[in-house]
Amino acid sequence: MQSLPDSAGTAPAIALPRLGAARLRIVGWWAVSRGAVVTTALVVHAVRRPHGYFDADVAHHPIALLGLWDGEWYRRVAEHGYLLVAHKQSDPAFFPLYPVLLRAAHALGLPYGVAGVAISNVAFLLALVVLYELGRELLPEHLAYRATTLAAVFPLGYVFSMAYPESIVLAGMAGAALLALRGRWFACAIAVAAATLARPEALFVAIPVGAVAASRWRSLEPQQRGGALAATLAAPAALVSFPLYLDWTLHDPFAWNRAQTAWGRSFRVDGFTHAVATLPGTPHPWLYRDAALFVVYLALIGAAARAGVGRAWIAAALLIVVLPVWSGSFESEGRFGLLAVPVYWGLAAALRRPWLARAAHATCLALLVAGTVSLKFVFP
Amino acid sequence: MGGRARLQVILVALAAAATMAAAGFGLEAVALPRPGRGLLVAAGAVAALDQFRFARTVEDVDGRRLRGTCYEGWFRGGGTRRPVEGAATVFRGRGAVVAAGARVWTFGRDSLGRRVAATALRLACPKVLGGVLARTLIRGRVGVARARVDGQSAYAIGFRVRHEHVWFFVGRPRLRPIAIRVLGHGVTGIADVEVGAPKPQIRHVLEILRVDRRRHAVPA
Numbered sequence: 391m392q393s394l395p396d397s398a399g400t401a402p403a404i405a406l407p408r409l410g411a412a413r414l415r416i417v418g419w420w421a422v423s424r425g426a427v428v429t430t431a432l433v434v435h436a437v438r439r440p441h442g443y444f445d446a447d448v449a450h451h452p453i454a455l456l457g458l459w460d461g462e463w464y465r466r467v468a469e470h471g472y473l474l475v476a477h478k479q480s481d482p483a484f485f486p487l488y489p490v491l492l493r494a495a496h497a498l499g500l501p502y503g504v505a506g507v508a509i510s511n512v513a514f515l516l517a518l519v520v521l522y523e524l525g526r527e528l529l530p531e532h533l534a535y536r537a538t539t540l541a542a543v544f545p546l547g548y549v550f551s552m553a554y555p556e557s558i559v560l561a562g563m564a565g566a567a568l569l570a571l572r573g574r575w576f577a578c579a580i581a582v583a584a585a586t587l588a589r590p591e592a593l594f595v596a597i598p599v600g601a602v603a604a605s606r607w608r609s610l611e612p613q614q615r616g617g618a619l620a621a622t623l624a625a626p627a628a629l630v631s632f633p634l635y636l637d638w639t640l641h642d643p644f645a646w647n648r649a650q651t652a653w654g655r656s657f658r659v660d661g662f663t664h665a666v667a668t669l670p671g672t673p674h675p676w677l678y679r680d681a682a683l684f685v686v687y688l689a690l691i692g693a694a695a696r697a698g699v700g701r702a703w704i705a706a707a708l709l710i711v712v713l714p715v716w717s718g719s720f721e722s723e724g725r726f727g728l729l730a731v732p733v734y735w736g737l738a739a740a741l742r743r744p745w746l747a748r749a750a751h752a753t754c755l756a757l758l759v760a761g762t763v764s765l766k767f768v769f770p
Numbered sequence: 771m772g773g774r775a776r777l778q779v780i781l782v783a784l785a786a787a788a789t790m791a792a793a794g795f796g797l798e799a800v801a802l803p804r805p806g807r808g809l810l811v812a813a814g815a816v817a818a819l820d821q822f823r824f825a826r827t828v829e830d831v832d833g834r835r836l837r838g839t840c841y842e843g844w845f846r847g848g849g850t851r852r853p854v855e856g857a858a859t860v861f862r863g864r865g866a867v868v869a870a871g872a873r874v875w876t877f878g879r880d881s882l883g884r885r886v887a888a889t890a891l892r893l894a895c896p897k898v899l900g901g902v903l904a905r906t907l908i909r910g911r912v913g914v915a916r917a918r919v920d921g922q923s924a925y926a927i928g929f930r931v932r933h934e935h936v937w938f939f940v941g942r943p944r945l946r947p948i949a950i951r952v953l954g955h956g957v958t959g960i961a962d963v964e965v966g967a968p969k970p971q972i973r974h975v976l977e978i979l980r981v982d983r984r985r986h987a988v989p990a
C-alpha cells in the first residue's frame with residue numbers, strides 16, 4: 391500500500407477541509423442520505439401507490455419497505471434459528487452475525503423490524519467515518535473525503551439502511567484495514583472475524599491486511615508478528631465457526647452449501663458465460679441493472695488502480711465483484727459491489743472537476759431515492 | 771528471527787485464530803435459538819423424500835377406494851417445450867392424474883373430478899406433499915407429534931394447506947412415508963403409502979403415460 395501524493399498541477403476538486411470539520415460533514419452526508427432513504431420509505435408507506443405493489447408487506451409498518459427481501463430471512467433466523475429445508479430456499483444461506491445483533495437489539499426492547507433498520511443505519515455512520523480515515527491513509531485528503539461522500543449517496547446504498555448486514559460488513563472491512571495500518575493487529579483480527587461472520591466475502595479484506603503485514607514484517611516484534619498473522623487468519627477462523635455451529639444445531643456442517651445451491655448460488659466452471667448467455671430475455675429485468683453495474687464496478691476499480699490504489703486492494707475488490715458472477719448469474723451484483731471499497735476511491739478519482747463531482751452527488755442522491763421506491767418490486 | 775521466536779509467532783497466531791473460531795461458535799450457540807426437534811424431523815422427512823420417485827398407495831378419497839402408482843419426475847407435453855417437474859398417478863381402472871408445471875390433467879374412463887383429482891394426487895405422491903410441506907416449514911407452521919401407524923412407530927407431521935388439514939405420517943427413525951391424511955372442505959382422504967415400486971409396475975406406469983402424446987404428459 392502506498393500514499394499517493396497529489397498530482398502536480400491538479401487542484402483539489404473540493405476545498406481541503408480541516409479534519410474535525412470533515413468528519414462533521416461526513417456525519418451530515420450520512421444524515422442527508424439516510425434521511426432521504428427513510429423518508430422515502432415513510433412516503434411509500436403513506437401513499438401506497440401504485441396499487442398492487444404496496445401491499446400488506448409494506449403496509450403493516452411505516453418502515454416495512456426497508457425490511458423486505460433478505461431482511462425477512464435474517465429476522466426469521468433471529469426469531470427461530472436456522473432450519474435447512476432440502477431443495478428449497480432456506481435460511482442457512484445467511485451468515486449469523488446480523489441475526490445475532492437483531493436478537494440482541496430485540497432483547498433490549500426493539501421490535502425486529504425497527505432493530506434491523508436501526509442497526510444498519512448506525513453501522514453505516516461508523517462505516518463512513520472509518521472509510522474516510524482509511525482513505526486518508528492511502529489517498530490524498532480530498533479524494534478520501536469525496537469517496538466517502540459518494541459512498542454515502544451511492545445509488546444502491548439504500549441497502550445500507552435495509553435490514554441487511556452490508557453496513558456492518560463495510561464498517562468491519564474498512565475498520566480492519568485501518569487497524570492494520572495503525573498496527574493494532576488483534577483489534578484488526580476481531581474486525582475481520584466480525585465482518586466475515588456477517589458476510590463471507592469480507593474474507594477478501596485479508597488480502598490488503600496481509601499485504602500490510604507483509605510490508606511491515608521486518609519491523610514487527612514477535613508478538614506483533616503473531617497478531618499480524620492472526621489478523622490474516624481471522625477470516626478463515628470465523629468462516630470455520632459457522633459450519634461447526636450448523637453441525638451442532640442441524641447435524642449438517644454443509645447446510646450452508648446446500649442452502650446456497652437451493653438459492654441458485656453454486657459456483658460452476660462456465661458460470662460467467664452462463665450469466666452472460668442467460669441475460670437476454672431474462673424474466674427478471676433488474677438483472678440488466680446488475681450486469682451494467684458489474685461493468686461499472688470494473689471500470690471504477692480500474693480508475694482506482696490508475697489513481698495509485700495498491701494491488702492488494704485491487705485484487706480484493708476484483709474478487710468481491712467478479713467471483714459471484716461465477717455462480718451463473720448477475721443477480722445482486724450491484725449489492726455485492728458495495729463492499730468493494732476501491733469502487734468509491736475510483737469514482738472519487740474519476741470526478742476531478744468540481745461541477746462533475748457536484749452533479750454526480752446530486753444524481754446519485756436522486757437515484758438513491760428512486761432505488762428506494764423500487765424496493766418492493768426490484769430485488770436489491 | 772530465531773526458531774524460538776518463529777514458533778512464538780505461529781503459536782500466538784494459531785491460538786488467536788482458534789479463539790476467534792471458538793468465540794464465533796460460542797456467540798452463535800448462545801445468541802441464536804435452536805429449532806425444535808419437531809421441525810428437524812419435518813425437515814428430515816422432506817429430505818428423505820428425495821430418495822423416492824415412485825410410490826404405491828391405497829387411498830380412500832371422497833368415498834372412493836383407489837389403488838395407484840405415483841411417478842415423480844420430469845415431463846414433456848401439454849404445450850410445454852421444456853421438461854417440467856411434475857407428478858403422475860395412474861389409478862387402477864380409473865385413469866390417471868398428471869400435474870406438471872402449473873397444470874393438472876385428468877384422463878381415462880370414469881376420470882376423477884378436478885378437486886378430487888388434486889387431493890388424490892397429493893395422497894398418492896408423497897413428494898408432491900413434501901413440496902407443500904417444505905414451503906409451510908419455511909414459515910414454521912408445522913406441528914409434529916409421535917404416533918403409531920399400522921403398528922409402526924411414526925411421527926405425525928401436521929400442517930394446513932389453504933382450507934385443508936394435512937397429516938403426513940413418516941416412520942421412525944428413517945422417516946419413510948407411511949400414510950397421508952387430508953381433511954378439507956368437501957374432500958377428505960387417507961392413503962397408505964409404500965414408496966418404491968416393483969419394476970413391472972414402473973414400466974406399466976411409464977407406458978401408460980407415453981400413450982396418446984396429444985393429451986398425456988410424457989416422462990422426460
